[in-house]
Amino acid sequence: MSDPTTAARRPAWLARLASWDVAVIAIAIVVLLVASGTIDNFGTGRNYTFLLLDLLPIALMALPMTFIIVTGEIDLSVASTLGLTSAVMGSLWNSGLTIEMIIPLCIVLGAVLGAVNGFFVTVLKLPSLAVTIGTMALYRGLAFVVLGDSAVADFPGSYTSWVTGTLGGSSIPNVLIPLIVLAIVFGVVLHATPIGRGVFAAGASDTAARFAGIRTGRTKFWLYVVSGAVAGLAGVLWTLRYSSARADNGFGLELAVVAAVLLGGVSIFGGKGTLPGVLGGVVLLSALQNALRLQDVSNEALNIVTGVLLIISVLLPNILSSSRAALQRRRRRSPSRKPELSPAPSSNPER
Amino acid sequence: MNATKVAAPPPRQASPGERRSVFGTVFKARESGIVLALIVLVVFTATQNSRFLSGQSIRDILLGTAILAVLAVGQAVVMITRNIDLSVGSVLGLSAFAVGTMLRDNPGLPVIVALLAGLVVGAACGLINGAVVRFGRVPALVVTLGTLYAFRGAVYFWAGGQQINADKLPRSFLDFGDASVLGVPWLVLIAVLVMVIAGVVLRNYRGGRELYAMGSSPQAAQLVGIKVGRNTTIAFLVSGALAGLAGVLFAARFGTVDAAAGTGYELNVVAAAVVGGVAVFGGSGSVWGASLGALLLTVIGSALAVLDIDQFWQQAIVGALILLAIGADRLVAVRVAKALKKRDSHV
Numbered sequence: 173m174s175d176p177t178t179a180a181r182r183p184a185w186l187a188r189l190a191s192w193d194v195a196v197i198a199i200a201i202v203v204l205l206v207a208s209g210t211i212d213n214f215g216t217g218r219n220y221t222f223l224l225l226d227l228l229p230i231a232l233m234a235l236p237m238t239f240i241i242v243t244g245e246i247d248l249s250v251a252s253t254l255g256l257t258s259a260v261m262g263s264l265w266n267s268g269l270t271i272e273m274i275i276p277l278c279i280v281l282g283a284v285l286g287a288v289n290g291f292f293v294t295v296l297k298l299p300s301l302a303v304t305i306g307t308m309a310l311y312r313g314l315a316f317v318v319l320g321d322s323a324v325a326d327f328p329g330s331y332t333s334w335v336t337g338t339l340g341g342s343s344i345p346n347v348l349i350p351l352i353v354l355a356i357v358f359g360v361v362l363h364a365t366p367i368g369r370g371v372f373a374a375g376a377s378d379t380a381a382r383f384a385g386i387r388t389g390r391t392k393f394w395l396y397v398v399s400g401a402v403a404g405l406a407g408v409l410w411t412l413r414y415s416s417a418r419a420d421n422g423f424g425l426e427l428a429v430v431a432a433v434l435l436g437g438v439s440i441f442g443g444k445g446t447l448p449g450v451l452g453g454v455v456l457l458s459a460l461q462n463a464l465r466l467q468d469v470s471n472e473a474l475n476i477v478t479g480v481l482l483i484i485s486v487l488l489p490n491i492l493s494s495s496r497a498a499l500q501r502r503r504r505r506s507p508s509r510k511p512e513l514s515p516a517p518s519s520n521p522e523r
Numbered sequence: 524m525n526a527t528k529v530a531a532p533p534p535r536q537a538s539p540g541e542r543r544s545v546f547g548t549v550f551k552a553r554e555s556g557i558v559l560a561l562i563v564l565v566v567f568t569a570t571q572n573s574r575f576l577s578g579q580s581i582r583d584i585l586l587g588t589a590i591l592a593v594l595a596v597g598q599a600v601v602m603i604t605r606n607i608d609l610s611v612g613s614v615l616g617l618s619a620f621a622v623g624t625m626l627r628d629n630p631g632l633p634v635i636v637a638l639l640a641g642l643v644v645g646a647a648c649g650l651i652n653g654a655v656v657r658f659g660r661v662p663a664l665v666v667t668l669g670t671l672y673a674f675r676g677a678v679y680f681w682a683g684g685q686q687i688n689a690d691k692l693p694r695s696f697l698d699f700g701d702a703s704v705l706g707v708p709w710l711v712l713i714a715v716l717v718m719v720i721a722g723v724v725l726r727n728y729r730g731g732r733e734l735y736a737m738g739s740s741p742q743a744a745q746l747v748g749i750k751v752g753r754n755t756t757i758a759f760l761v762s763g764a765l766a767g768l769a770g771v772l773f774a775a776r777f778g779t780v781d782a783a784a785g786t787g788y789e790l791n792v793v794a795a796a797v798v799g800g801v802a803v804f805g806g807s808g809s810v811w812g813a814s815l816g817a818l819l820l821t822v823i824g825s826a827l828a829v830l831d832i833d834q835f836w837q838q839a840i841v842g843a844l845i846l847l848a849i850g851a852d853r854l855v856a857v858r859v860a861k862a863l864k865k866r867d868s869h870v
Contacts (some may be wrong), residue, residue, distance in 0.1 A: 313839025431669075475675055476797055479673030
């Protein structure tokens with residue numbers, strides 16, 4: 173978020189500290205600490221377990237979503253992919269397949285659903301927003317076609333208890349381990365490999381990236397496949413956690429995922445963002461929701477918080493950058509002590 | 524689109540000779556496609572079950588279309604400017620609940636006051652969307668995705684699980700939802716009125732042409748002196764106000780309002796507009812098309828019920844239709860570009 177001219181004037185560590193993603197991580201930690209100190213039952217081990225279990229599906233889907241939004245695209249179909257995977261999981265279980273076969277099948281199904289998105293976006297070159305609004309409806313609809321409004325609940329106890337269980341009596345859920353592994357993999361790929369550089373380049377300027385030899389279309393296609401597969405995995409974990417395969421599982425969750433990613437400092441215009449920032453955004457969002465839920469605020473009313481956070485997270489960077497630009501103009505003007513005759517620079521942000 | 528000359532009459536009609544044939548066939552193809560789909564669907568369904576063309580069934584379809592079409596007209600106005608309003612379902616819910624509460628507490632209020640109140644509630648929501656999009660310079664998608672949940676959260680917060688039932692609403696208001704003039708229900712008349720006004724303004728007035736110009740090329744529109752920011756706000760204001768109006772129609776038709784009223788409508792509304800030929804990239808489309816899209820979606824829902832097909836298919840079909848429509852739109856755009864290139868090479 174810091175533009176080069178101001179950043180050069182400040183020490184590097186200060187510039188880093190002032191950046192959006194670090195700020196979000198700091199705010200998330202402060203919220204956790206304050207809530208633990210002031211809200212009854214927030215600071216208990218049990219609540220931390222629930223907090224982590226609740227943020228798991230959001231965090232999982234936010235990992236590939238970060239990549240996709242950095243390339244300047246979007247995937248609104250993730251929550252529906254989760255729902256369809258869950259419904260298929262239920263109906264496969266009803267048909268008598270073993271859970272060991274169902275789980276990989278469900279992840280493959282997610283990847284296929286993601287590939288459909290990728291095909292429309294990169295091969296037919298349709299706007300990702302419209303495509304994934306379409307598949308959001310299509311996948312959710314298919315989920316209901318597959319399972320209707322019934323629920324499948326009798327999944328094997330060894331699996332469901334592993335998903336809800338914690339590591340050797342601590343308050344850390346077992347499922348945090350795959351999340352941490354995936355987060356490290358995604359973080360390394362995004363920030364330390366040519367693939368990651370290509371993702372940023374595609375988001376900064378698709379044309380320039382293609383001239384530089386990056387196959388942006390292919391990159392985006394595979395990002396959608398990964399996004400679908402991870403949503404499929406989230407569907408499996410969701411189903412096992414609540415021990416309930418339902419077509420409406422994860423309904424509306426795409427908002428929380430997009431909100432967390434944008435809150436974590438990823439620009440909706442593409443080309444900017446960090447994965448640690450996104451994880452900070454996920455924790456901040458989940459901690460606020462958890463704290464409010466403990467205060468007996470209803471789930472539906474909590475949507476106000478998520479919605480407003482989403483809007484703030486796109487507004488604030490813009491306000492900050494334009495006020496920074498205004499400050500710079502004033503600084504540039506003041507030493508000369510002469511009223512400038514030339515018109516002020518255009519107020520349009522150079523994006 | 525040569526809509527940069529905003530004062531000029533609509534290009535589709537006025538362009539002479541060859542150009543007319545290119546544009547003429549394209550637009551004809553676009554809207555005739557959806558009419559054709561409608562006819563096939565209606566004929567097929569009617570042959571399977573004659574109940575489909577009964578008076579009551581047609582009436583239900585028209586009433587459902589009326590509410591969806593009012594929303595779709597507003598959505599078309601926003602989408603033409605290359606924006607999107609995903610919050611309409613929540614605005615409908617907020618307005619329906621607000622008007623329902625108002626009528627429950629003041630049973631003597633005339634219907635027109637309810638309609639105006641709905642418009643005002645919706646316009647206020649639209650103004651919030653428009654102001655954030657304009658002054659925050661942020662994409663409408665994110666803003667309205669945020670307000671979709673924020674407005675819905677506000678209704679839940681306000682309603683707190685309570686429901687306004689038909690027996691709490693004044694008789695005159697419920698009659699308004701049922702009554703008709705010369706056989707045409709009031710709701711349909713209002714929808715047609717909205718459609719005609721919006722259609723004429725978009726087609727024949729400077730302000731309307733400016734919206735198309737903005738959608739075709741925001742930079743060019745700014746350069747020729749169109750007040751892009753102001754027009755964007757107005758477009759969202761219109762969409763919000765119409766969603767508010769739709770909330771009143773919703774309350775009048777169903778008589779029961781809870782916090783969940785209109786949940787998920789935004790999908791059908793975007794689908795109706797897209798299926799009706801309003802481009803997601805802005806700059807083209809008409810409110811007639813959007814309304815036809817609304818009619819098609821409603822007929823599909825009704826046909827599924829009559830054909831004894833699971834209603835669960837409906838959402839899947841909506842999704843598939845969106846994909847089909849944007850795919851077809853892309854195809855048309857590519858062909859138009861090719862045709863224009865060919866024509867230019869001959870000149």
